[in-house]
Amino acid sequence: MGPFQAVLFDxxxxxxDSERLCYRAYLRAARAFGFQMNPxxxxxxxxxxxxxxxxxxxHAFGDDKDVATWRAYIKKQKNxxxxxxxxxxxxxxxxxxLLNYLQERRIPYALASSSARSLIDQYLEAEYLTHAFPHIMDGTSVRRGKPDPEIFLKAAELIGADPARTLVLEDSLAGIRAANAGGFTSGFIFDDLTGMDSITTGYPILxxxxGTCEGIRREAVLSFDTLADVADFLEVLR
Incomplete structure (x- = not known):
């Protein structure tokens, strides 16, 4: 495995650390509307x-459930x-x-998120990273979401990167599969939600x-404990 030309971030x-925030919103919706939920x-x-x-x-709860209303509530609760x-x-x-390393080594990188650009900008501003990602591809810019590789292919095109020489960093199964399908090298970093609560009463999960950690890890080409480990890995390949 040779040096990578570019890096794409989910x-x-x-x-x-927004998945815990979002999962808490799902738990609130599950309690409010009476459906089961687990990590x-x-x-x-x-x-x-x-x-x-x-x-x-x-798919999880049935076509007869008003999941659009649940989803609208989840979005409000996320905020x-x-x-x-x-x-x-x-x-x-x-x-x-990792960002400092990429900038110092002049390795191109981009953010490729399924979220809407408005939410991406809010998160970046909240964490004082407004200028940290000059290249962003968001979920409204694609017709097909992950596990389709469209968003990663467009992000790679945005920065002039060859997918075969680009590392994609992801924490989800859909993202890992999208990276693999696009001819990228997928890198998995586990975001552990297993200790969070579950709702076991209400509309059942059909x-x-x-989607276990080990199942996702098996599909990824590479696996890292933290983003800092990615910088060390990239440096070894130079």
């Missing part, structure tokens, strides 16, 4: 564009939870070290996903 759960189901929805999250909820944290989402360990 956002939620990868550079920001495995939530992780199966991570990394997807909005239309596919709604489709995933319908409410963030405001309870003084508007912060929290940076993941090693982010600043198709329980198996």
């Amino acid at each position: 956002m939620d759960g990868l550079i920001f 495995a189901l939530y992780m199966s929805l991570c990394g997807r564009i909005e239309s596919e999250v709604v489709a995933g909820l319908k 409410a939870v963030r405001m309870e944290q003084n508007g912060r989402v929290g940076k993941k360990p090693g982010l600043l070290e 198709d329980q996903p198996e």
Whole structure:
């Protein structure tokens, strides 16, 4: 494996500690509308564009459930939870070290997130990283969300990178599969939600996903403990 030409970053759960924030919003919705929720189901929805999250909820609970209303409530609660944290989402360990490394080595990089650009900008501003990602591809810029590789292919094109020489950093199964499908090298960094609460009463989950950490790790080409480890890995390859 030779040196990488570029790096692509996912956002939620990868550079920001926003998956816990979002999962708390799902738990609030589950209690309010009476449906079951657990980390495995939530992780199966991570990394997807909005239309596919709604489709995933319908698949999990049935077409007769008003999941659009649930989803609207979840979005409101995401903002409410963030405001309870003084508007912060929290940076993941090693982010600043990796960004500094890429800038010093002049390795191009971009953010490729399924979230809308408005939310991406809010998170970057909240964590004082407004200028940290000069190249951003958001979920509204693609027709097909992860696990389709479209967003990563467009992000690579944006910075003039060859997918075969680009490392994609992800924490979700959908993201890892998208990277692999696009001919990138996928790098998995686990965002551990397993210790968080589950809701076991209410509308049952009809198709329980198996999105475990080890299952995702097996599909990734590379695996790292933190973002700081990525900088060390890239330096060894130079």
